[in-house]
């Protein structure tokens with residue numbers, strides 16, 4: 001059944017009834033951003049203005065936050081039953097790998113009023129469509145206000161399946177999938193917990209009045225319209241939620257001590273009649289975050305950053321223990337700030353060390369008999385420092401090696417992400433249906449195509465720039481100190497050096513022994529780093545001869561620029577190298593003092 005909607009022309013009447021005041025602004029259609037706030041006359045502030053005039057004033061009692069839902073439950077007995085059974089949930093944050101501030105400190109689970117507000121919105125959405133007015137619950141300001149909210153929101157969680165495919169290879173691909181899964185689980189849980197309550201079984205489930213698409217819609221409303229207020233917390237503020245975003249906003253909002261919310265013109269602003277009044281939705285958000293939360297990307301205001309999930313090595317026997325103790329979703333965050341690369345990945349440091357390096361896990365029993373998993377590094381209990389392993393490894397003799405392994409992991413992740421982004425390019429414009437409406441599977445709306453293409457372009461730019469710099473970091477120069485720490489000085493007579501650095505769990509198979517020669521062909525000569533090699537050859541076999549006269553043959557496969565993957569997953573770095581003669585130990589290639597631990 002289609003839900004009743006109200007024309008925006010009725011908003012002034014709703015506002016009057018609910019004591020919301022508009023001063024010289026009104027809600028009108030904008031160019032490309034749906035509804036927005038528009039000035040009705042010329043307005044100006046100067047730097048010296050102390051009493052900045054309000055554009056909008058919203059009383060506290062219409063603000064929708066956790067306390068308002070609780071207040072409503074006090075007055076509506078049926079709603080109380082529902083919220084007690086299904087509300088007050090802990091939320092799972094699918095954006096834990098998108099939001100930069102959540103990477104280091106926050107847990108995947110966080111307490112939020114979101115769930116309760118979503119149930120409130122769903123009930124109002126569904127009951128508004130029911131013919132029986134007595135079933136509609138206690139009327140309040142939101143019973144009508146919800147009818148001004150759009151049916152179509154541009155957030156990827158309500159895109160069609162075809163539209164979501166446009167996100168393949170972007171950092172949003174998995175976040176959107178994860179979010180959809182969570183929404184489904186939340187909806188199932190709501191049904192399970194409320195279907196024992198006869199009135200809700202009848203209103204929501206008997207006639208299939210409430211559906212998953214409704215839950216997705218109320219979630220999208222909440223995500224794109226909620227604000228964090230100093231007193232009210234996470235809240236939806238009617239009428240203020242009609243303000244659109246700009247990278248050069250002319251207005252801002254504040255919450256007064258009584259909980260009243262006002263929208264004010266910024267200092268030194270002047271707007272003409274007909275100009276849009278805009279606020280900022282956040283200056284530090286990445287393009288993926290903007291698209292995820294608001295359904296659009298403002299090229300001018302997004303930060304050049306992205307966050308990717310990081311999986312532990314498939315064959316790492318300690319992978320489970322590491323992820324368990326790390327306690328949050330492992331990620332790599334990359335940002336380009338003023339042209340410089342910044343990246344962080346606390347988990348990568350834990351991921352890249354293993355037993356051979358001095359890492360150990362033990363299950364200890366406390367005096368109450370509880371068993372706890374403990375993490376040790378160089379025989380010291382570092383269980384509480386699992387998220388700052390980078391600091392622990394810095395103090396180690398082989399810190400350069402650990403750092404190089406981590407950089408390699410990050411480089412590999414970014415490289416494969418960029419490759420996926422490029423391979424799975426956005427659908428051609430020919431598949432875009434200009435008349436496509438939401439929900440029509442098999443069709444792609446032009447706006448979704450545009451936003452996905454912009455995300456791809458921005459993320460490809462960040463990844464390419466990051467890879468350029470990471471490649472430099474693992475270049476010959478960066479490898480040299482690590483290699484000499486491990487292998488010793490480049491043997492005299494060898495015209496170059498080949499540095500083998502394995503993933504941490506396969507430290508130097510075949511070693512500790514000094515590698516004295518390889519049969520690497522001269523085709524590799526004069527290649528600086530492996531970038532050139534990668535372009536020349538896809539596959540190569542190399543025989544390595546050691547000082548103890550044994551030799552090993554590896555199939556080297558190029559996984560990407562600057563890396564060679566051997567058949568044993570040995571990561572090899574090629575310095576500027578000339579091949580030594582096969583089987584001939586160059587002069588001075590003794591290995592007595594080598595320490596490969």
Ligand SMILES: C[S@@+](CC[C@H](N)C(=O)[O-])C[C@H]1O[C@@H](n2cnc3c(N)ncnc32)[C@H](O)[C@@H]1O
Nearest residue numbers: 033034035224225241242243244245294295296
């Ligand atoms: C808080 S609502 C603002 C009111 C909304 N335009 C409406 O019609 O109800 C946020 C939504 O407005 C749209 N929006 C806001 N600022 C925008 C912008 N600069 N460009 C494109 N869309 C924008 C997005 O759809 C976003 O999810």
